Amino acid sequence: MESRIKGKVIKIVSGRYWVKNGQDVYVCSARGRLRRTDGIYVGDYVICNIGKKTMSIEKVLDRKNWMVRPPIANVDVVIITVANEPEPDLLLVDKIIVNAYAQGIEPIICYNKIDITPEEEIINVLSQYDGFIKTFRISSETKEGFVELEGFLEGKTACLAGQSAVGKTSIINAILDMDLETAGLSKKIGRGKHTTRHLEIYEIHKAEIIDTCGFSVLEYTDIIETELALYYPDFLDFASNCTFNNCTHTREPNCAIIEAVDKGMIGEKRYERYLKFYDEIKELREKEY
Ligand SMILES: Nc1nc2c(ncn2[C@@H]2O[C@H](COP(=O)(O)OP(=O)(O)OP(=O)(O)O)[C@@H](O)[C@H]2O)c(=O)[nH]1
Ligand SMILES: [Mg+2]
Ligand SMILES: [Zn+2]
Known part of the structure; x- marks a missing residue:
């Protein structure tokens, strides 16, 4: 007897897909055709064929939104995590923000x-986003700040x-009292490897949270540089x-x-990163054509 179910892909590891339907989880395969076209992302809603011997994904349902790096679908919020170690890469933060807005995802x-961070360093980063992005201060070590964060994620x-x-997996461990693999800085920098190697959705009390590997979004963006400023609230x-x-807003007179940057109403560093991102997108597009 075969049956068809609708479920959500909660984990993908080496060509196998964990599909959750209610309290049941099915480990499915997928036809090459499905894997090749638009792919199957963590967070996708799918239709599966559940047979006695084989379980396979038949169809991927329409996505509300998606990101390509990492490949995930149907998310409401992206939690951009920073820490004093490794030193914050705020251009990366700005890029994730832009890509999130472009997909209708709220960045925080x-x-x-x-x-382990001096107050000035925290302020130095968060003040650059004051007033237009929600920010949280947390410690996965002491669990400070988690009541507010979990409340927001509900x-x-x-x-x-x-x-x-920066501690992404540690955040999940702190919320769920789990023991997922995390790693020290020295080990990582030495080998340039990520500790988390797959994408997975974890259910927290009243929310879902997806762990990802440290990633870059710079290679992929379909935003054109002349529209970039639209994604800077x-x-x-x-x-x-x-x-x-x-x-x-790069060099025009009476801009x-x-x-506003000269008057200190827009942060100078944030504006300089805008110029950098603008040039990067422009260069990338010129290479493509
Ligand atoms: N002191 C302190 N250390 C932390 C905190 N959160 C994480 N760490 C440490 O930071 C290191 C990296 O944490 P991970 O959770 O593995 O980082 P990650 O962002 O998941 O890294 P990838 O999976 O490689 O992307 C580990 O040694 C953690 O123990 C924190 O709040 N305070
Ligand atoms: Mg991790
Ligand atoms: Zn202008």
Whole structure:
């Protein structure tokens, strides 16, 4: 007897897909055709054929949204994790924010490891996002800040993102009292390897959270540089006052964004990263054509 079920892909490891339906989890395969086309992502809703001997994914249902690096679908929130160690890469943070907005996903920033971080360093990072992105200060070690974070996540599907070793897996361990593999900094830097090697959805009390490997989003973006500023909520209030309505805010005269930076109303460092990201996207597109 065969039956068809609808479920959610909660884990993918070497070509096998863990599909959850209610309290049951089926380990399925997928036809090459399905794997090749748009792929099957963690977070996808799928239709499976459950037979006596084989269980296979037949169809991937429409996605609300998705990210390509890492490949995950149907998320509400991306938790951009930073810490004092490794040193924060805020250009990466800005890139994840842009890609999240482009997909209709809310980005938030979690400063982890506050138990070993001087207050000035935390402020130095979080103040750059003040007023337009939700930020949290947490410690997976002492569990400080988790009541607020978990409260915010209630009812949502969230995905962890950020550099390797900032403590993404440790956050899941802290919430769930689990013992997933984490690693020390020295070991990682030496071998340049990620500790987490697969994507998986964990159910927390009233939310779902996806662990990912430290990743970069720089290779993939379908945003064109002239539209980049649309994904900078801190720029939006000013942009309508630029002289040119197609202002790229890079070097035009009477650019309201550049004026706002001069007056300290937009952070200078954040603006400099915008210019860098702008040039990177432009270069990448020029190479493609
Ligand atoms: N002091 C302190 N150390 C932490 C905290 N959170 C994580 N760490 C340590 O940071 C190191 C890296 O943590 P992981 O959770 O493996 O980092 P990750 O972001 O999952 O790394 P990848 O899986 O490689 O992407 C480990 O040695 C953790 O013990 C924290 O809040 N405080
Ligand atoms: Mg990890
Ligand atoms: Zn402008």
